[in-house]
């Protein structure tokens with residue numbers, strides 16, 4: 001299966017359970033993996049025959065920037081629904097990493113995987 005993968009997309013979002021987390025946006029890292037047939041674009045060499053990953057990254061940055069969820073799970077679910085709305089996406093995997101949030105860990109990551117209907 002063909003894939004489009006974006007790794008380590010840095011976004012800013014108001015996210016978190018605790019009062020101190022509701023005051024300012026935090027940096028998050030997002031990994032995206034889309035299962036999608038790329039054979040037409042591979043032949044045509046035309047970006048209109050595929051999912052433009054630059055536009056996709058901008059859309060994800062905007063969703064994160066404008067959201068105010070408490071849980072990483074809720075933000076991930078909201079973003080993955082957007083990813084599944086792109087034409088031809090059969091399956092989407094999304095991981096959101098919150099760095100430097102736990103005292104004895106480098107980061108925490110929540111990962112979702114969803115099939116298109």
Ligand SMILES: Nc1nc2c(c(=O)[nH]1)N=C([C@H](O)[C@@H](O)CO)CN2
Nearest residue numbers: 015016017018021070071072073101
């Ligand atoms: N499963 C989760 N647990 C926790 C989350 C979360 O998003 N998903 N978030 C928090 C706090 O906001 C965390 O960032 C600081 O401890 C706690 N647990």
